Amino acid sequence: MRLKRNPTARYPETGEKRTVSDEKKRGGAFALAQRLGRSLMLPIATLPAAGLAMWHTARLSRRRTTGALMISVALTAFLTGITEPLEYAFAYEAFPLYAVHAILTGTSLALVNALGIKDGFAFSAGGIDYLINLGKSAELSGGYLAGPVLLAGIGLAYGVVYYLLFRFLIVLLGFKTPGRDEDESDLDTFEFAAAAAVAADRSKQKVVHSHRRA
Template identity: 50%
Template sequence: MATSAVRKPGSFDLTGLQRLGRSLMLPIATLPAAGLLVRLGQPDMIGRWSAARTVAQVISGAGGALIDALPLLFAVGIAIGWARKSDGSTALAAVVGYLAFQGVLKAMSPVVLPGKVDSKGGQELVNFGVLGGIVMGLTAAVLWQRYHRTTLPDYLGFFSGRRLVPILTACAAVVIGTAMAYIYPAFNSGLTWLGNTVSDHAVAGGGVFGFTNRLLLPLGLHHILNSVLWFVVGDYHGVHGDIPRFLAGDPHAGTFMTGFFPIFMFGLPAAALAIWHEAKPEQRKLVGGIMLSVGLTSFLTGITEPLEFSFVFVAWPLLVIHALFTASALALTNALGIHDGFSFSAGFIDYVLNFGKAQHAIWLIPIGLGYAALYYVTFRFIIRRWNLSTPGRGADEISEAAA
């Protein structure tokens, strides 16, 4: 007889947070398009030629529209990613809910922010940014899962099932928007304090973020932490979050991005080389092909999970070392006043694309080479010293898997 797994008393169920982390990846995947369009349309790129300035403005305008619509994109993406067996009605419910939510916040702004004006002299508006999109995306997903098969009486039959969900989401948006409007002053003060604290302690703040970011990787929870710092914290002419601020030209942005470039472009590929060299001779050729592939992926695109997952579960000491090195890289680049950023991840493509916007980015190359040596020597020593079961060192693991 089959039995269901029972969670032990006192243990933590991270399933919901892990689902949220996975759901965040869908809207985040739109950022490369936005970043590429914004970057290509700027004066030092296509805009440098007078004959192409109109084209540059068109391209930049397209990318800027995506950046401005990030909260809506997050609402739609999370609704689709969170709800099981979601369809187009889930996305529609998220759009309806978010638009209603924004309307409520606009109407509530004079109530909760009386007498406050923006930079243009108009009423300052309640603005939760991406967080508002996340809240409404989750709301739409939860309501869709619960009510998308609900049957109403015959005289209301047209609104049964999936057609009911957008209506319920709009109603929920009124309640949620009103409640969140009243907490906005405290929320905004807290974010301002956090942003100022990070700015005043960028070295320590970057280090703590880098360490925590990598330690959360095996649980899939690092995306939640990333979303707060990359899309919510900090303000630059009404633009919030480290990534949007960098793309908007904030010279102080990059606190939570710059230090990843030496790690993703140099450190982790060197770790892949170390894992390859520590494989058994009979498995070294196959492991070398795998490590070369994932190492090159990390260098070019900044997609590191295929490489990191090759050791984080089977050799946890390497994860701790990796987290410490990442923390030190973010702290070091912040201490040196280097500011760089990305629209997708800290790979070579983003490095080259955003080189003109960055400050002192050339120093990331020698710093990265230093981390490459550090990763290679440390990983080889620890793998050999503690006989860790990295790829190619198990008991004929690859040949058995192939059989």
């Protein structure tokens, strides 16, 4: 059976991300830019806010170590869009938080889509890509206020929601996120940091490989 191609894809499938920066905005560049732009707010604002909540709810004796860890993985997510280390911090020990994350992600994507915000990325939808594409996002969205500024505002608003919900649920339900387990030691923290580094490295390799294909 022959699969139908995406009607908005006028370029080879391996070159989707490049169509966003096409000066002539041919073919499906507008629809593609809108689809890619929806994911930009997540690593920039929301998941770092979740990391901040996990830091603030850690036991007092573990708060400094947990804070150092969360700052490092949150900064990675903010700059590069590599979110796996942050997601692994709660996906297994506190799966309901991951369900909340999925629901909030879906609502944020629907909101950005409804508002017609368009943006794109070349690496992994982080802060660096956001800054690089400010002008193009404004051009595709009808101005800075309708594009990158509005996207940043939505991201910040969702970041506040993430922080408040994560902090409330962690305390209420007693989730053993990093720094909250009474039996947790420095070795456990270092093991998590090592696992997070491996996850980030694998994600980076996957993204770089995908970018080279594009």
